[in-house]
Amino acid sequence: xxxxxxxxxxxxxxxxxxxxxxxxxxxxxxxxxxxxxxxxxxxxxxxxxxxxxxxxxxxxxxxxxxxxxxxxxxxxxxxxxxxxxxxxxxxxxxxxxxxxxxxxxxxxxxxxxxxxxxxxxxxxxxxxxxxxxxxxxxxxxxxxxxxxxxxxxxxxxxxxxxxxxxxxxxxxxxxxxxxxxxxxxxxxxxxxxxxxxxxxxxxxxxxxxxxxxxxxxxxxxxxxxxxxxxxxxxxxxxxxxxxxxxxxxxxxxxxxxxxxxxxxxxxxxxxxxxxxxxxxxxxxxxxxxxxxxxxxxxxxxxxxxxxxxxxxxxxxxxxxxxxxxxxxxxxxxxxxxxxxxxxxxxxxxxxxxxxxxxxxxxxxxxxxxxxxxxxxxx
Amino acid sequence: xxxxxxxxxxxxxxxxxxxxxxxxxxxxxxxxxxxxxxxxxxxxxxxxxxxxxxxxxxxxxxxxxxxxxxxxxxxxxxxxxxxxxxxxxxxxxxxxxxxxxxxxxxxxxxxxxxxxxxxxxxxxxxxxxxxxxxxxxxxxxxxxxxxxxxxxxxxxxxxxxxxxxxxxxxxxxxxxxxxxxxxxxxxxxxxxxxxxxxxxxxxxxxxxxxxxxxxxxxxxxxxxxxxxxxxxxxxxxxxxxxxxxxxxxxxxxxxxxxxxxxxxxxxxxxxxxxxxxxxxxxxxxxxxxxxxxxxxxxxxxxxxxxxxxxxxxxxxxxxxxxxxxxxxxxxxxxxxxxxxxxxxxxxxxxxxxxxxxxxxxxxxxxxxxxxxxxxxxx
Numbered sequence: 221x222x223x224x225x226x227x228x229x230x231x232x233x234x235x236x237x238x239x240x241x242x243x244x245x246x247x248x249x250x251x252x253x254x255x256x257x258x259x260x261x262x263x264x265x266x267x268x269x270x271x272x273x274x275x276x277x278x279x280x281x282x283x284x285x286x287x288x289x290x291x292x293x294x295x296x297x298x299x300x301x302x303x304x305x306x307x308x309x310x311x312x313x314x315x316x317x318x319x320x321x322x323x324x325x326x327x328x329x330x331x332x333x334x335x336x337x338x339x340x341x342x343x344x345x346x347x348x349x350x351x352x353x354x355x356x357x358x359x360x361x362x363x364x365x366x367x368x369x370x371x372x373x374x375x376x377x378x379x380x381x382x383x384x385x386x387x388x389x390x391x392x393x394x395x396x397x398x399x400x401x402x403x404x405x406x407x408x409x410x411x412x413x414x415x416x417x418x419x420x421x422x423x424x425x426x427x428x429x430x431x432x433x434x435x436x437x438x439x440x441x442x443x444x445x446x447x448x449x450x451x452x453x454x455x456x457x458x459x460x461x462x463x464x465x466x467x468x469x470x471x472x473x474x475x476x477x478x479x480x481x482x483x484x485x486x487x488x489x490x491x492x493x494x495x496x497x498x499x500x501x502x503x504x505x506x507x508x509x510x511x512x513x514x515x516x517x518x519x520x521x522x523x524x525x526x527x528x529x530x531x532x533x534x535x536x537x538x539x540x541x542x543x544x545x546x547x548x549x550x551x552x553x554x555x556x557x558x559x560x561x562x563x564x565x566x567x568x569x570x571x572x573x574x575x576x577x578x579x580x581x582x583x584x585x586x587x588x589x590x591x592x593x594x595x596x597x598x
Numbered sequence: 599x600x601x602x603x604x605x606x607x608x609x610x611x612x613x614x615x616x617x618x619x620x621x622x623x624x625x626x627x628x629x630x631x632x633x634x635x636x637x638x639x640x641x642x643x644x645x646x647x648x649x650x651x652x653x654x655x656x657x658x659x660x661x662x663x664x665x666x667x668x669x670x671x672x673x674x675x676x677x678x679x680x681x682x683x684x685x686x687x688x689x690x691x692x693x694x695x696x697x698x699x700x701x702x703x704x705x706x707x708x709x710x711x712x713x714x715x716x717x718x719x720x721x722x723x724x725x726x727x728x729x730x731x732x733x734x735x736x737x738x739x740x741x742x743x744x745x746x747x748x749x750x751x752x753x754x755x756x757x758x759x760x761x762x763x764x765x766x767x768x769x770x771x772x773x774x775x776x777x778x779x780x781x782x783x784x785x786x787x788x789x790x791x792x793x794x795x796x797x798x799x800x801x802x803x804x805x806x807x808x809x810x811x812x813x814x815x816x817x818x819x820x821x822x823x824x825x826x827x828x829x830x831x832x833x834x835x836x837x838x839x840x841x842x843x844x845x846x847x848x849x850x851x852x853x854x855x856x857x858x859x860x861x862x863x864x865x866x867x868x869x870x871x872x873x874x875x876x877x878x879x880x881x882x883x884x885x886x887x888x889x890x891x892x893x894x895x896x897x898x899x900x901x902x903x904x905x906x907x908x909x910x911x912x913x914x915x916x917x918x919x920x921x922x923x924x925x926x927x928x929x930x931x932x933x934x935x936x937x938x939x940x941x942x943x944x945x946x947x948x949x950x951x952x953x954x955x956x957x958x959x960x961x962x963x964x965x966x967x968x969x970x971x972x973x974x975x976x
Contacts, residue, residue: 329915
């Protein structure tokens, strides 16, 4: 293995790939990064066996700064190669395999000799048919992740809830996340020319967090392929492969109330700020409980009380209330997470009673829906 | 107690004062922030009994946005008042004491009722004569702290080394810090009209860290007063009071070598970058050991070796070497800390042998000096 590569190109590739490498692993192979140099391209791979991130740098791609392949070969290098290449003095970095899985890395008057591992020991990636994919814009996919991932369960007793449910039918993609106390739904339209469809694909939230970081920056096309228990994302020269969660995601259509008794329209930011302030007192209690009630059919009072800290009362006059009056208690955090994720300036809240889950949704479209289970208080 | 204050003014004052409040204290009085409202000013105080930070907001100061004092009084409020006032909706915030040490805080349609504590329980600050002071510019003081504090000892077995030694004689101020493996000295000229002089004032590094944060921003005058076991800094309307470390600081003049056998001039940034790279391998070892040697009297080689990781070799051609050749080992971190703190583009290193401490100093002035004890290797 012998090649010369531009420092910035290499560092960008390593910054993506290294995110899949766990520092907790005891397996020195998976704690490292695999370099595979072929005739026309350098493939750099990091994996923790659940998520794999790979960058394919083509020597013929004119958009990529200088890559010169002198000899093919492969090796696994320890993860701190990332720190080393960041600090090298010159723009050109030369990699050369010596014997016994050691690599010489040269840049200007700086020379490292690093101990690596046999690339033959690296786990094989599963084969995924790259013909069967649908496409989505990276900005849209990033929004969909951001607007659902906060509702994913973080407790381990029901693993299927530790991911986001993906459903695709024709051009319609739907994300669902719930921790059984609140639920978030986000729908969008995609390009799907291959008649791909699925209804029980659950992607671990950790994989979506890593994917989200890769999606930063300019808007690009993301190609998504699913096969057996794996999902593969291709964004330009980066590939992220993740295993899927096993099991059947709970049926959520029956949970969403079909009738409403109270409808309230509110300014998103004003409501969010009031709940955030009330939460400063509420967070002293275990469930972060705040009270929300209509007063005189024309204003909202939000309040919270703590024996130790004191109490808080917020009034919202800028609202439209239709239907029954309501007095309900809920976890402030659930409302804050949902409201922060909503991009619209006005929202509609639909209640069907103090003990029933209520719906929060943007006033101007029906692509997102949040459901919050109230807390019974005395 | 009853007053109205501009949100931004209050938040800035609280951001300073709250830094002195320890979240670890079990004393609810010291876990809080004291508000004392007098006829003309509002004094806000935070303290962990070692460091006290106070802001004095005068109702007559035209530079301070709107303060309206309606009734004098005082109270201790819990530290989360800082979070609350940050999130209040309007520019004006009204504070009003109710009975039983509770305070009503109002801003727009938001109202908090907070439980506080009796201000009489707050510890009294020591009396310090404010007439006896010397002055120094905040930017200069901040540099002096930055250029010495990294050398302060962090181990607790010799407490006197946990601070920076301050010495003042006429207009000359000198800072010294050492952890007995390396030493940093920084000198400067101050305005001292009161014939104040001292030679064994040791300020805890924690206090200097907090002071440094207050010194951020525009260059201002800092007035420094010392009395008994306390040091007081006054910066505009902010006061920081710190206890001093007890004991006698070790005599350091004898440690600094008076003769040299090798003098090397180097580019600061080039040397720093080479040592930082070498340190990536060296930090695998306990003492972060790197080797530094002259070669052919015209270049420097820096290297490090780790059985597990591999090795690194750095060459520096851009140097002037006078005197004996040298081959010496030292802790890379000590050199990195010293070199990062030096603002000059060129440095002079003076060696008196492989087993003697060596001196690193800027080439263009003699206001700073660093001493590093080498490591004996086989």
